[in-house]
Amino acid sequence: MPIHVRDREKGRLQNLNRDIFCCVSPSIYQSDAKGAAFVIIIMGRSPCCDKAGLKKGPWTPEEDQKLLAYIEEHGHGSWRSLPEKAGLQRCGKSCRLRWTNYLRPDIKRGKFTVQEEQTIIQLHALLGNRWSAIATHLPKRTDNEIKNYWNTHLKKRLLKMGIDPVTHKHKNETLSSSTGQSKNAATLSHMAQWESARLEAEARLARESKLLHLQHYQNNNLNKSGPQHCFTHKTSTNWTKPNEGSGDQQLESPTSTVTFSENLPLMIMPLGIPTDNRNRNNNNESSELPAMIEFAVSSSTSSDVSLVKEHEHDWIRQINCPCPTEGIGEGFTSLLLGDSVGRSLSTGKGEATASSVAGAGVVSESEYNYYEDNKNYWNSILNLVDSSPSDSQAMF
DNA sequence: AAATTAGTCAACCGCTTCATT
DNA sequence: CAATGAAGCGGTTGACTAATT
Known part of the structure; x- marks a missing residue:
């Protein structure tokens, strides 16, 4: 029938x-x-947890212990089959969540630092509610934790400052949008799209490196024999194990060193460099890189081609620096603030002006204005955020 | 001291995405 | 290319606690 x-x-x-x-x-x-x-x-x-006999709700210490012991011994393997093997009356999804949001050994708990707050606010302005992407730039913080912190603290703080937490614009600015401003808004939207695409790729990179790190962790710290289902890294990209490969192919991930083989993921190609110089790996794939990636990196790292070449990996190192106060606070934060543009304009390497930079075809004049406007915007936000939490009481 | 309200955050739900067959 | 299995993701809920009345 x-x-x-x-x-x-x-x-x-x-x-x-x-x-x-x-x-x-x-x-x-x-x-x-x-x-x-x-x-x-x-x-x-x-819901999967509706199956008879499966427990829901808060985890008990005994359940935590069971889950931890099982994963340390065998790795998680298939989450669906884990609960039964581990002797837990939970669904696999619940186990996975408990592990990723609470039990994982590389999770940092406790108060968010000012640097972390800044990073969240800035990344949120670019990425919106894409918490997992944001989390990749905050080592040891989970997307869930960041999301909660945003909803319970940061969002309210911005609202009290008169800043729309969705658009990250001051309310007055939103109301008085003129023709010029709408043009800027279009540019901003455009830039945000590219940044978003770039950050998404970064997020993927960080995720991959985290997987490698976890595998490394298990191999070295747990020192167990037998099947290592957990952290098994299956991907079509040509990654090699940590500590293999040489020199400039190594990148610092949030928690470990990651190495690439010859067929580099597009993230670390010498972007922003004229096509002729790009194929230094005798790899024509670089010329097929999506233009958006090339643009995004050139616009966010430096407007000076020679600088890009010289420091082509610096921004990745900054982003992936294991120390949030160095990597994010100074590196990525300043990157987001448009510092790189400012730096390239003020260093001896290039006494460029806005128009000359625009003329170089790397950053247009409107984009330069965007950087300047938003640099001021961010500085004003950060000044306010910097004054918290002690000052926040008085302020609000 | 009890009741109520507000804040926090772990956990859940349902949808999407990715990888494999 | 479609079907399937599994995991990832973001929105939301609700239990718990602290603050207030």
């Missing part, structure tokens, strides 16, 4: 997970008018 599946929303069948089939209750089966078939009316996916 055929079984038809009807979703509440037409056209959503593609997204339906087969879990529905095993979770759907026989009680909601209905016979169709002709009685020729059963029609299953899907009322929404049943």
Whole structure:
């Protein structure tokens, strides 16, 4: 007898997970008018934890111990099968969440530093509510923790300052938007898109490096034999293990050293360098790099081609520096503030002006103005944030 | 001291994305 | 290319605690 599946929303069948089939209750089966078939009316996916006997809610220390012991011994492997093997009355998803948000050994807990607050605010302005991407730039903080901190602290703080936490604009600025400003807004949006794309790629890079680090951690610290299902890194990119490879192919990840092989991921190509100089790896892939990546990096690292070449990896090192106060506070933060532009304009390497920079075809005049405007904007925010938390009481 | 309100954050839910077959 | 399994992600909830009335 055929079984038809009807979703509440037409056209959503593609997204339906087969879990529905095993979770759907026989009680909601209905016979169709002709009685020729059963029609299953899907009322929404049943949560995996609804299965009989599975516990929900806060974890007990005993459960934590079981989960920790199992993962240290065997790695997590398949989360779905883990609870049974570990002797836990939990669904795999719950176990994964508990591990990633609480039990993982590389998690830092406690108060956020001012540097971390700054980073969150700045990244949020660029990325929006993409917490996992933001979390990759805050070593040892989980996306969940950052999200909670944003919703309970930072958002309110910005609101009290009269800054819209969504647009990161002052309310007055939003109200008095003129033609010029809307043009700037368009530029800003444009820039944000590129930055967003770049940061997304960075996030991926950081995630990959974190995986490698975890694998390294398990191999060295746990020193266990047998299958290492946890942290198994499966990817088509040509990564090598930490501490292999040579010299300039090494990058500092948030928690470990990551090495690349010859077929470098596009993140570390010498971006911003004229095409002729790009193929130093005898690898023509670089010329096929998406233009957006090239633009994003050239606009955010330096407007001076020679500087880009000289420091082509610096921004990655800054972002991935294991020390948040150095890497994020000075590196990425200043990068976001447009410091790099300012630096390149003021150092002896190039006495460029806005127009000459724009003329070089790397940063347009409007983009330069964008940097200047937003530099001021960010400085004003950071000055306020810097004065917290002690000053915040008086301020608010 | 009890009741109420507000703040915090761990955990859940449902959707999307990715990898594999 | 579609189906499937698994994990990732962001929004939301609700239990717990602290502050206030």
